[in-house]
Amino acid sequence: MSKDRLIYIPLGGAGEVGMNAYVFGYGTKGRERLILVDLGVTFGEMSGTPGVDLILPDLRWLEERRDRLEAILITHAHEDHVGALGLMWERLQAPGYARDFTARIARLKMQEAGHEPGRVITVGKVPEALDLGPFRGQFFPVAHSLPEASGLIIDTDAGRIVHTGDFKTDLPPTLGEPHDPEMLAELGRTGVKALL
Numbered sequence: 001m002s003k004d005r006l007i008y009i010p011l012g013g014a015g016e017v018g019m020n021a022y023v024f025g026y027g028t029k030g031r032e033r034l035i036l037v038d039l040g041v042t043f044g045e046m047s048g049t050p051g052v053d054l055i056l057p058d059l060r061w062l063e064e065r066r067d068r069l070e071a072i073l074i075t076h077a078h079e080d081h082v083g084a085l086g087l088m089w090e091r092l093q094a095p096g097y098a099r100d101f102t103a104r105i106a107r108l109k110m111q112e113a114g115h116e117p118g119r120v121i122t123v124g125k126v127p128e129a130l131d132l133g134p135f136r137g138q139f140f141p142v143a144h145s146l147p148e149a150s151g152l153i154i155d156t157d158a159g160r161i162v163h164t165g166d167f168k169t170d171l172p173p174t175l176g177e178p179h180d181p182e183m184l185a186e187l188g189r190t191g192v193k194a195l196l
C-alpha cells in the first residue's frame with residue numbers, strides 16, 4: 001500500500017466568514033507537496049470586530065514549509081479569496097494561477113504590494129489542466145456574483161477532490177457564468193473522493 005497521504009488544512013475560511021486559505025497536500029508524511037487554494041482577507045465588520053480594518057489568515061504553518069508549496073490557486077476575485085495575495089505573497093513566493101478576470105485582479109494586488117505581477121499566471125477553464133507536483137488542477141465555472149468564479153477539480157493518486165469555492169444555484173439571468181447542474185452531475189459520476 002502506498003505510504004503517500006492526502007491532507008487538507010484550512011488556515012482560514014472554514015467555520016468563519018472571510019480569509020479563505022486552504023492547503024492541500026499529497027505525499028509521504030511530513031514531505032507532502034502542497035498547494036494553497038485562495039488567499040483572502042476578512043474585514044473587521046464581517047467578523048464582529050469593529051475597529052479592525054483587515055484580518056489576515058495565519059500562514060505560519062505554510063510559511064515554514066514553503067519550499068514544498070507548488071502553487072496558489074485563486075478561485076475568484078472577491079477580497080475574501082484574493083485580498084491577501086499581495087500582502088502575504090512575500091512569505092510564500094509560489095506562483096499564482098487563476099482564470100483571466102481573477103488573474104487580472106490578482107496581478108493588481110501583486111503590483112500594489114511591489115511584487116512581480118507576472119508571478120500570477122492565467123489559466124483556462126476545464127479541460128485545461130495544470131500539473132502541480134502530485135496534483136492536477138482544473139478550474140470549472142460556477143455561478144456567483146462576479147465574472148469567472150470557479151471551483152477546482154484537484155486530482156491526486158488518492159482520488160479526486162472537488163473544491164467548489166463560493167457558488168450559487170440561481171437560475172439565469174446571473175452575473176458571470178450560469179449554474180450548470182448537468183456539468184456538476186457529470187463531475188459526480190467521475191467519482192469524487194471529497195467535496196469541499
Ligand SMILES: [Zn+2]
Nearest residue numbers: 076078144166
Ligand atoms: Zn465570493
